[in-house]
Each structure stands twice: as C-alpha cells, then as structure tokens.
Amino acid sequence: MRAFSLVFLLAALRLAAAAPTPVPFDLGDINLNFGGETSEQDLVKLTQEEITSKLVRPALFSRASYCSSGVVQNLSCGDACDALGNVKILVAGGDDELVPNFFVAHDVDKDTIVVAHQGTNPKNLLSDLNDVNILQVDADTAILPAAGKDVKMHDGFLSTQARTADVVFSTVSSALASTGAKKVMVTGHSLGAAVASIDAMMLRMKLDPSVALTATVFGMPRVGNKAWADLVDSTLGSSFTHVTNQDDPVPRHPNNEVHITAVDASGNIATAFHCPGQENENCAAGKSLLDLSVDNHRGPYFQNISMANRFCPL
Numbered sequence: 633m634r635a636f637s638l639v640f641l642l643a644a645l646r647l648a649a650a651a652p653t654p655v656p657f658d659l660g661d662i663n664l665n666f667g668g669e670t671s672e673q674d675l676v677k678l679t680q681e682e683i684t685s686k687l688v689r690p691a692l693f694s695r696a697s698y699c700s701s702g703v704v705q706n707l708s709c710g711d712a713c714d715a716l717g718n719v720k721i722l723v724a725g726g727d728d729e730l731v732p733n734f735f736v737a738h739d740v741d742k743d744t745i746v747v748a749h750q751g752t753n754p755k756n757l758l759s760d761l762n763d764v765n766i767l768q769v770d771a772d773t774a775i776l777p778a779a780g781k782d783v784k785m786h787d788g789f790l791s792t793q794a795r796t797a798d799v800v801f802s803t804v805s806s807a808l809a810s811t812g813a814k815k816v817m818v819t820g821h822s823l824g825a826a827v828a829s830i831d832a833m834m835l836r837m838k839l840d841p842s843v844a845l846t847a848t849v850f851g852m853p854r855v856g857n858k859a860w861a862d863l864v865d866s867t868l869g870s871s872f873t874h875v876t877n878q879d880d881p882v883p884r885h886p887n888n889e890v891h892i893t894a895v896d897a898s899g900n901i902a903t904a905f906h907c908p909g910q911e912n913e914n915c916a917a918g919k920s921l922l923d924l925s926v927d928n929h930r931g932p933y934f935q936n937i938s939m940a941n942r943f944c945p946l
C-alpha cells in the first residue's frame with residue numbers, strides 16, 4: 633500500500649508540475665500554485681545559424697552528462713563524448729541517484745570552463761525523489777549570497793545543487809586560474825537544468841565580474857517563486873537561456889525562453905523562437921494539459937540531439 637501511494641504521489645506531482653498555469657489544488661504543505669506572471673510579447677524567430685552557434689554545443693554537453701562519471705572522466709562514452717571534441721575533463725562525479733551525474737571540463741578550442749548536470753533518471757526512485765521534494769524554502773545564502781528573504785526555492789532542487797556546489801565552485805575557480813580561461817558555460821537538462829541554473833547564479837555571484845558566464849539549459853522545471861525568477865533575470869540577464877521543446881510538460885519561469893515549435897522528421901532541423909518576458913503565453917506557458925508530450929522533453933531538440941539515460945547507456 634505504501635509503495636502504491638508513493639507511485640501515485642509521483643504520478644500526481646508529475647502531472648501537476650506539468651501545468652504552466654496555477655494549479656487549483658495543493659497536497660498538504662505542497663502548494664503547486666506559484667502565482668507566476670505571464671507575458672504575451674511577440675516572438676522572434678531564430679535562424680539555423682543562431683541555433684547552431686548558441687544552442688548546439690551546450691546541448692552536446694547536457695547529453696554527455698547522462699553518461700556515467702567513469703566513462704565521462706575517460707571520454708569513453710561513445711558518440712556522446714566524441715561529439716565534444718577537444719575537451720579535458722577536470723572532475724566527474726555523481727551516483728545517478730541522490731547525486732545526479734555531473735562534470736566540469738575545459739573546452740579547449742573554445743577556451744571555456746564547462747559545468748554540465750544530468751537530469752532525472754526515471755528508472756531510479758532516488759533521482760525521482762529529488763523532483764518530488766517540492767516544498768518551497770528560503771535560498772541558501774552561503775551558496776547564493778545575494779538572495780533576499782523573499783526568494784523561495786524548490787527544496788529538492790536546492791538540496792541536490794548543494795551536494796555538488798563546493799566541488800563545482802572550487803573546480804571552476806582553480807580551472808580559471810590554471811588555464812587562463814575567461815569564460816564559463818553552465819548547462820543541464822530537466823533536473824540538471826534546475827541544478828545548472830542555481831550553479832550559474834552561484835558562480836555569477838561569487839566569481840570575478842570579469843569572467844564571462846553563460847547558462848543554456850533544456851527542459852528546465854520551475855526552480856522557485858517569482859522573486860527567484862526576477863533575481864535570475866537581474867543577475868544573469870541575457871546570458872541565461874532556457875530551451876523548451878514543443879509540448880514538453882515540464883514548467884518553467886524566468887525570462888529568455890527559446891521555444892522550439894517544430895522539429896523535422898530527421899530530428900535535425902528545428903524551428904525555434906525567442907520568447908520575451910517570463911512565461912510567455914505564446915510559447916511553452918500557453919500549452920494545454922491535453923497537448924503535453926514527455927517525448928518532447930527528451931528530444932530530439934535539433935541536430936538529432938536527445939537527452940536521457942537511454943541516449944547515453946554507458
């Protein structure tokens with residue numbers, strides 16, 4: 633009976649978390665109505681060159697984060713690693729459970745330090761529970777020193793990020809010093825997108841302002857309340873991009889959404905638009921519950937890039 637109840641709760645929360653507009657119920661203390669504001673600003677279409685230059689490389693790193701840390705460390709994860717090119721892995725960790733896989737790398741050709749985080753492994757209950765733990769709590773100011781008392785965050789995502797925050801920050805800091813690189817890129821998919829967004833905020837608040845930081849994430853769930861979204865907008869601005877794919881059921885919140893409206897049959901060519909404002913009703917926030925597709929959450933997004941454990945089984 634307890635196992636059935638947990639399965640039912642997981643299913644209910646996943647359905648509820650899919651709703652881009654306020655949900656008319658709560659589960660005890662787990663209030664799913666975040667009261668987010670929406671936008672209806674006009675969309676701007678991205679060219680294929682913009683998709684390639686701005687989105688493809690982060691997507692490749694996000695895909696590779698689903699591979700086990702051992703094979704990532706040695707860049708022996710097959711096509712997912714081969715596609716990264718001239719990359720040196722600085723640290724790789726995670727247990728694919730309470731600590732999702734992650735790695736920090738030096739992208740040598742781009743002279744950029746990269747942080748990438750794995751998303752939810754739906755076959756692993758502990759990974760699922762990172763998502764289920766959705767109580768809103770205060771931000772950890774040891775990690776996010778500029779967060780005010782009005783900022784409330786998803787407890788599960790905050791706790792998951794905290795488990796790797798020290799090693800990510802120390803590795804990035806030492807890598808910037810040892811390589812001379814002046815750029816950092818943070819990326820992730822699904823749960824990994826949520827963790828990556830917190831990482832990006834931590835790094836931006838703590839690193840020297842001269843370091844150029846970008847964060848590009850895919851299928852990002854809602855990480856916090858509107859005060860959190862406003863803080864992301866004011867701290868990261870246009871350096872933060874979150875990509876949503878067609879009828880992806882996972883909710884999202886801050887500014888700078890790129891919404892994919894169609895992907896061709898080959899999985900290579902995507903039609904995508906920049907969606908100004910928070911939760912633009914012309915993009916993912918305007919989707920009906922009847923339209924939702926978990927397959928869209930996984931991909932393909934473009935250039936036949938999909939993200940889940942099944943796409944990096946090593």
